[in-house]
Amino acid sequence: MMRRVLGRLAASVGVVFGAVTLIFLILNWLPGDPAALIAGDAASPETVEQIRAQLNLDRPLWDQYRDCLIGITRGDLGRSYVTREPVATRLLAQFPATLSLTLSAGLIALVLGVTLGVLSARFHGRWPDQLIQLSALSVVSVPPFWLGLLAILCFSVYLGWLPVLGDGGFRADILPSTCLGLVVSVHFMRMVRSNVLDQLHEPYVTALRAKGLGQARVFYVHVLRNALIAAVTLLGVVIGELLSGAVVIETLFARQGLGRVAVEAISQKDLPVVQGAILLASITYVVVNLLVDVSYVWIDPRLRTDSLRGAR
Amino acid sequence: MTDVTRPPSIEGTQRHRERCAAPWLALCAALVAVACGSRAEPVKSSAATEASSSPRAGGELIFAFDGAAVSQFALDPHKSAFAPHHRVMRSVFDSLIVAQPDHQFGPWLAKSWEIAPDGLSYTFHLRDDVLFHDGTPFDAAAVKWNLDRIKDPKNALIALADIGTYDSSSVIDPHTVRVQFSRPYAPFLANLSKSSLGMVSPTAARKYGDEFPLHPVGTGPFKFKSLQPATEIVLERNAAYHWAPSGAAHTGPAWLERIVFKNVPEEATRMAVLQSGQAGAVDLIPPQNLASLRTSRDYHVVEGELLNQNYSLYLNVEREPWRDPRIREAFKLTLDLDAAVRTIYLGTQARAWSPLSPSIFGYDKTLEHSWRPDPARAAQLLDELGWKKGADGVRVRDGKRLTIVFLDTQGNREKRLDLITVLRRQLRDNGFDLRIDTQPAGLYLAKSASGDFDLLAGSLFAPDPDVLRRTHSGKVRTVTSVSRADDPELNQLLEDGCNQLDDEKRKQIYSRAQHLIVERGYGIPAYVLMYSVAAARGVEGIAIEQHGFPVFYDAWIHA
Numbered sequence: 001m002m003r004r005v006l007g008r009l010a011a012s013v014g015v016v017f018g019a020v021t022l023i024f025l026i027l028n029w030l031p032g033d034p035a036a037l038i039a040g041d042a043a044s045p046e047t048v049e050q051i052r053a054q055l056n057l058d059r060p061l062w063d064q065y066r067d068c069l070i071g072i073t074r075g076d077l078g079r080s081y082v083t084r085e086p087v088a089t090r091l092l093a094q095f096p097a098t099l100s101l102t103l104s105a106g107l108i109a110l111v112l113g114v115t116l117g118v119l120s121a122r123f124h125g126r127w128p129d130q131l132i133q134l135s136a137l138s139v140v141s142v143p144p145f146w147l148g149l150l151a152i153l154c155f156s157v158y159l160g161w162l163p164v165l166g167d168g169g170f171r172a173d174i175l176p177s178t179c180l181g182l183v184v185s186v187h188f189m190r191m192v193r194s195n196v197l198d199q200l201h202e203p204y205v206t207a208l209r210a211k212g213l214g215q216a217r218v219f220y221v222h223v224l225r226n227a228l229i230a231a232v233t234l235l236g237v238v239i240g241e242l243l244s245g246a247v248v249i250e251t252l253f254a255r256q257g258l259g260r261v262a263v264e265a266i267s268q269k270d271l272p273v274v275q276g277a278i279l280l281a282s283i284t285y286v287v288v289n290l291l292v293d294v295s296y297v298w299i300d301p302r303l304r305t306d307s308l309r310g311a312r
Numbered sequence: 313m314t315d316v317t318r319p320p321s322i323e324g325t326q327r328h329r330e331r332c333a334a335p336w337l338a339l340c341a342a343l344v345a346v347a348c349g350s351r352a353e354p355v356k357s358s359a360a361t362e363a364s365s366s367p368r369a370g371g372e373l374i375f376a377f378d379g380a381a382v383s384q385f386a387l388d389p390h391k392s393a394f395a396p397h398h399r400v401m402r403s404v405f406d407s408l409i410v411a412q413p414d415h416q417f418g419p420w421l422a423k424s425w426e427i428a429p430d431g432l433s434y435t436f437h438l439r440d441d442v443l444f445h446d447g448t449p450f451d452a453a454a455v456k457w458n459l460d461r462i463k464d465p466k467n468a469l470i471a472l473a474d475i476g477t478y479d480s481s482s483v484i485d486p487h488t489v490r491v492q493f494s495r496p497y498a499p500f501l502a503n504l505s506k507s508s509l510g511m512v513s514p515t516a517a518r519k520y521g522d523e524f525p526l527h528p529v530g531t532g533p534f535k536f537k538s539l540q541p542a543t544e545i546v547l548e549r550n551a552a553y554h555w556a557p558s559g560a561a562h563t564g565p566a567w568l569e570r571i572v573f574k575n576v577p578e579e580a581t582r583m584a585v586l587q588s589g590q591a592g593a594v595d596l597i598p599p600q601n602l603a604s605l606r607t608s609r610d611y612h613v614v615e616g617e618l619l620n621q622n623y624s625l626y627l628n629v630e631r632e633p634w635r636d637p638r639i640r641e642a643f644k645l646t647l648d649l650d651a652a653v654r655t656i657y658l659g660t661q662a663r664a665w666s667p668l669s670p671s672i673f674g675y676d677k678t679l680e681h682s683w684r685p686d687p688a689r690a691a692q693l694l695d696e697l698g699w700k701k702g703a704d705g706v707r708v709r710d711g712k713r714l715t716i717v718f719l720d721t722q723g724n725r726e727k728r729l730d731l732i733t734v735l736r737r738q739l740r741d742n743g744f745d746l747r748i749d750t751q752p753a754g755l756y757l758a759k760s761a762s763g764d765f766d767l768l769a770g771s772l773f774a775p776d777p778d779v780l781r782r783t784h785s786g787k788v789r790t791v792t793s794v795s796r797a798d799d800p801e802l803n804q805l806l807e808d809g810c811n812q813l814d815d816e817k818r819k820q821i822y823s824r825a826q827h828l829i830v831e832r833g834y835g836i837p838a839y840v841l842m843y844s845v846a847a848a849r850g851v852e853g854i855a856i857e858q859h860g861f862p863v864f865y866d867a868w869i870h871a
Contacts, residue, residue: 036757047468083384084522093541094383152584164581165376165574165590254376254576256542260383267721267752 008293012286019282020072020275024065027271033057034081034269055081068275077279078272080265087276090261095280097256101177101249102242102284108181109238113188114231118224120189121196136186144245148179148252164253176253180245184238191234195227202226229300236292243281367562371869372570373851375862376582376591379575380725383542386525389510390462390471395618395773395861398507399595400545400573402861405510405530408436408455409501410557411775411858415673417501418558421450421511421531431496431813438487442555444513445535452489456481457514459491473782474503476810496811498818499776502673506775506859531555533566533865545573560865561853567868586611586846592869593847593854595862599660599727605846615844616856617671620773621783622664623728625735625836630763630796633714638693640833644683645690646742652734653839656727660844664837666826667780671858673815674777674822679830687742694743707743715745719765721756728769731838763796770794771841775859777822781806784825784834797834 035052052058056067071078077087120132139147155175156164163172199205200223208218247259258277265273379385379396386392389401408422422436442450459481462471476497482490493500503509516529528536533556534547553565574591576582579598585591597605597613605611627634627643634640653663662670665679699707699714707714716739724730729748736746746767751759759765772779781788785806786798802825809821829835843860850870855863 030755033758034754036761047465047472050466051468079522080384083386083525085526090541149580152581156590157584157588160588163590164585164588165374165576250542252578252581254543254574254578254581256383256540260542264383267754269754 005290005294008290012290015286016279016282019278020069021065023274023278024068024271027266027269027274028061028064030269034271068272072275072279077276080273081270082265082268082273087272090273091258091276091280094256094258094261098243098246098250098258099284100173101180101246101255101257102239104173104177105180105184105242105246106235106239108178109184109188109242110231110235112181113185114192114228116185117189117192117227117231118196120193121200122219124193124197132189136189139182140186144179144183145248145252147182148176148249151175151179152252176249176255180242180249183245184241187234187238187241188231192227192231195230196223199223199226225299229296232292232295232299236289239285239288243284365870367567367853367866367868368871369565369567369868370569371567372572373568373593373864373867373869374572374574374591375864376574376576376585376594378577378579378582378596380577382575385539385541385545385575387528387536387539387545388512388525389508389528389530390458390467390469390512391525393470393508393773396575399861400547401510401528401530402507402532402857403534403547403571403864404528404532404536405507405512406442406532406555406557407505407507407510408438409505410559411502411505412559413858415502417505420557421555431498432493434491434500435484436489436491438489439555440487442531443552444511444516444531445529445550446513446516448513448515450511450531451486452483453486454511454514455489455491456483458509458511461512461514461517462509471508474499474506474509476500476503476778496813498810498813499778502776503774507861534568534571537570543575545575547571547573556865562866566865567853568864571864586848589848592851593845595843595845596726597844597846599656599658601846602660602844603658610849611846612849613844613846614854614856615842616860617669618773618841618843618860619672619775619858620669620771620841620860621667621779622669622837622840623726623769623771624664624667624838625767625769626783626795627833627836628763628766628768628796629834630798631766633699633716634766634833636697637832639697639699642690642693642697642742643739643744644833644836645686645693646739646744647735647836648685648738649735649836649838650685652731652738655734656731657839661839661842664840665830667783667829667835667837668777668822668826669840672775672777672779674809674819674826676823676826678823679826682830687738690742699743701743705740705743706745713745714743715747716766718746718748719756719759719768720748720750721753726841732769760794768794769838773860777818777825778806778810780822780825780829781810784829795834797829797832799828799832799834802828802832802834 033048033052035048035055035057056064068078075088077091079086080090083090116132116136120129123129152164152175155162162175164175165172205218205223208222243259246257247263249255250257250260258280262274262277262281265277377396377399382394382396385397385400386394387397387401387404389398389405392398392401406421408420409417409425410420412418421442422438425434425436427434436455438450438452438455444450448454459475459478461467462469462475463478465472476499477493477495478497479492479494481492484490511531512524513529516527517524520527526539533550533553535550537546537548539545548570549566549568551565554563556563574585576585576594579596582594582596583598583601586594602613606613627640629635629640650663653661665682666676668675694707698709700709702708702713718732720729720732732748736748739746749765760768772783774782784795784797785803787803787807805821805825805828809818809825812818812821830837843856843862845854845856845862847854851867852870853866853868855866857863
């Protein structure tokens with residue numbers, strides 16, 4: 001077990017390192033001069049040169065890359081080219097907002113998706129199943145942006161139940177995380193539904209039934225448990241979708257967030273900020289996936305014995 | 313087993329259809345109701361207490377503004393050219409003088425001023441009772457420090473373009489400063505009244521260094537309190553304030569206790585927060601909402617022209633196919649800007665005729681209605697030039713298609729891409745194939761600076777016709793000189809206009825320059841931006857100053 005986790009950790013460091021290197025190269029390869037961008041429309045070539053020197057952009061690429069890596073290992077992400085603010089401070093200020101949006105959306109997606117998936121499978125082919133399938137199709141077919149606008153109009157302007165603008169309170173999180181979670185919940189719903197339906201044809205189900213176990217017990221205790229493993233795997237995958245979907249939702253609901261900062265920094269070629277945001281996002285991704293891996297063992301006893309055998 | 317695998321019955325499908333339609337119908341009904349204006353009563357709306365009651369001190373205003381998708385607030389007036397941030401900074405930083413109607417200037421931090429007969433030096437007599445928010449006295453040394461700060465190339469400040477030929481300042485006595493220019497610089501007073509030459513506290517700028525934009529300190533009616541990156545900026549009343557500019561409705565401190573600027577870039581969300589009472593006022597009202605808000609009893613709207621070089625199309629005359637003035641003429645005659653602007657802005661923004669917005673000094677009215685679209689004449693010109701329509705309707709000459717690449721970065725801010733899309737249709741009918749090339753800001757800047765485009769468009773906020781020099785002069789190319797024109801006659805005019813201190817002569821110079829730009833097809837002006845603010849009833853006194861920026865000094869909220 002321990003070895004398994006350690007192995008995953010080592011691989012995770014590789015993933016993070018790869019992401020940082022890739023984004024460094026891509027941003028340098030893209031045309032556009034950050035110094036010229038900062039200098040603005042009225043700057044003379046001398047001014048631009050001056051800024052380039054200030055930012056160490058006049059040094060060889062390799063030196064810049066080395067400094068960047070050394071900085072990261074020391075926990076120093078550098079300063080933003082544009083605001084000269086320490087990147088770590090800036091990103092950490094945004095991180096809680098992104099984390100709370102992503103986590104609550106993920107939770108909504110998981111709970112809603114699994115519940116609907118189970119219902120859909122339970123009533124396979126009958127009207128609840130069809131209703132769920134059709135709603136799911138409608139939700140994934142509309143852009144999240146439009147869905148968010150409808151929700152704002154309906155629940156904030158017309159009904160006046162929920163605020164749009166964040167004031168630090170929990171109520172302001174409800175609309176954005178539901179909009180984001182709703183779209184992602186469709187993946188869970190479909191995954192759980194098809195898995196449950198598959199499981200029902202497994203020989204063990206027939207065996208359980210032959211032993212005289214009740215329909216509900218077979219379904220909720222045995223079948224569901226097996227079907228949930230895939231849902232947990234999916235959690236590791238959709239975390240990426242949640243992080244990227246957050247960009248749109250953050251803009252629509254005028255929220256803080258890592259996504260907006262990253263998108264803006266990319267367009268300004270604010271390299272340290274982009275690096276920092278990618279680093280944080282990849283760490284989040286890796287940590288979630290690590291947790292997913294570990295939780296398999298908890299959900300599925302078969303893996304526990306496998307790993308014990310492996311450790312021997 | 314039978315339960316879960318039963319095939320769908322026809323009956324079941326029908327029943328499901330009926331039931332699933334219900335929530336959608338409810339939602340649609342809700343939307344229709346919203347569109348008709350029957351919505352939950354806004355918290356702050358109080359139509360009963362009309363403007364008859366007198367201003368009241370206190371209260372907090374939540375102002376939702378369009379800060380675009382920009383997450384960094386950089387509140388150093390000398391460093392930023394971003395209009396949305398200047399809308400916040402106008403309340404934090406005061407200027408030496410204030411712009412008044414008809415291109416006049418009134419006292420603000422400077423009580424009076426004299427201009428030397430040679431136009432090379434300005435002497436400002438300053439108020440002696442002004443303090444920065446951090447307690448630093450505002451004096452002649454502070455003015456000198458501000459101007460020298462902008463001039464220093466090491467600081468790389470954007471406001472450098474606003475001080476032109478500034479040479480140095482000398483402190484005559486603690487409250488008198490003389491500002492010296494190397495050559496006469498006519499736009500100086502107009503620029504000085506702009507928020508980008510607002511007075512910054514030297515002590516605070518030294519203390520915070522690079523992070524000053526996150527800790528702005530000025531002398532304005534509101535002090536900076538705090539900010540949340542990307543989402544909000546909080547300002548608090550400056551209780552010591554008693555140096556309001558001439559023309560303000562009251563003296564002493566501002567009425568409002570606090571202003572919370574919320575950055576809400578999405579226009580539909582901005583309208584939603586106004587209508588649900590979550591914001592007392594919002595800016596940049598979308599055209600489709602403006603008409604109904606103007607006539608609504610629950611809201612009132614203030615509008616003001618943003619002094620700027622109008623959003624214009626710039627043809628890259630350094631490149632084919634634009635080298636020949638006749639094809640530029642054909643391009644221009646193909647465009648029906650009246651129809652396009654009316655379609656997109658629903659009459660809320662006026663069609664522009666000159667590169668300058670109408671209230672800028674030297675605006676030439678004779679350009680209005682000076683040309684009309686004439687697609688037939690344009691087609692004839694194109695035929696004469698050898699551009700013949702091909703099989704798909706796009707013109708071709710020597711095997712080359714008439715493809716025009718439009719370079720863009722800002723997306724649909726102010727519905728600009730919608731406008732381009734309408735124009736694209738018109739152009740297509742006459743055989744131009746317009747391609748929209750959308751790039752992130754970095755790449756856009758690289759491409760525009762190196763001239764790698766056929767067509768681009770943009771605006772630039774400025775109070776003086778000298779802005780034309782920044783765009784059209786072939787002599788002072790900067791990284792974003794969007795026009796690639798290098799016309800000796802125009803270059804000379806723009807140079808002369810900058811140095812000419814006689815108003816009449818200056819007007820003539822710029823009149824000629826505006827005609828040249830439009831007639832020779834260097835820039836095709838599109839629309840005049842009216843900046844708009846809508847406030848709920850009960851929020852009074854928000855004004856828009858001469859340059860087109862919101863002023864909250866006289867604003868107040870009903871009890």
